[in-house]
Amino acid sequence: MLKTKNSFLDSVGFFIAAGGIILFFIGIFGFDHKMKQLRGGISGTCPGCGQAAFFTLMVNYDYFHFFFLPLIKYHRQYIAVCGGCGAVCQVEESVAKEIAAGQRASxxxxxxxxxxxxxxxxxxxxxxxxxxxxxxxxxxxxxxxx
Ligand SMILES: [Zn+2]
Ligand SMILES: [Zn+2]
Structure with a gap:
């Protein structure tokens, strides 16, 4: 009788501990989303407003993190934001890399x-x-x- 009660309390304790561990891991591991500015003042013709404008090049990515340390970055997307109308345009990675590296400015x-x-x-x-x-x-x- 006493043994049964103890094992019941043990299993309750186990589930509380397991729940605590799961919450702990959710807190320190996780998925997040970040946007970073790579370069501003890039000239081009905006497909949104049709005007010659200056763009800001940004990279947009999802990442898996441990504490605040991004471990794996994936689903990277390069975008340019029109300084004139605010339209958001997608940019190929090869183009974005050339521009971010300063090989060209338009x-x-x-x-x-x-x-x-x-x-x-x-x-x-x-x-x-x-x-x-x-x-x-x-x-x-x-x-x-x-
Ligand atoms: Zn008015
Ligand atoms: Zn525009």
Whole structure:
């Protein structure tokens, strides 16, 4: 009888300990996401706004970490952000590496592939401050073009 009770308490203790260990490992190991700026001021023609603009080259990656130490980086993606309109474009790794290494300072036509356009501008009127719905062309209060 006493033996049964003890083994029951032992197994409860075991499950609490196992749960604690699992939580501990989830805390120190994990997957995370990071974005790092590689270089700014790269010229090119933006596929988002169609204008000649300066871009910021960034690298975007997921990684597996132990404490704060990134162990494995994977799913790397190079992107360029238009300084004019904020559009996000994808860049081939070979192109990104040449630019990051300073071998050139511009994107050639066709090297920027539009991933997403900039978020629609907030509808706030710059003249009177009226909060119009996002994407409004004219202010609902003062009638100025936004
Ligand atoms: Zn643009
Ligand atoms: Zn207004």
């Amino acid at each position: 994107f050639r036509p066709g090297e920027l592939r539009l991933l997403r356009r900039a978020a629609p501008p907030s509808g706030q009127c710059p003249y009177c401050g009226h909060p119009n719905p996002p994407g409004s062309a004219y202010c609902n209060r003062c009638g100025q073009r936004i």
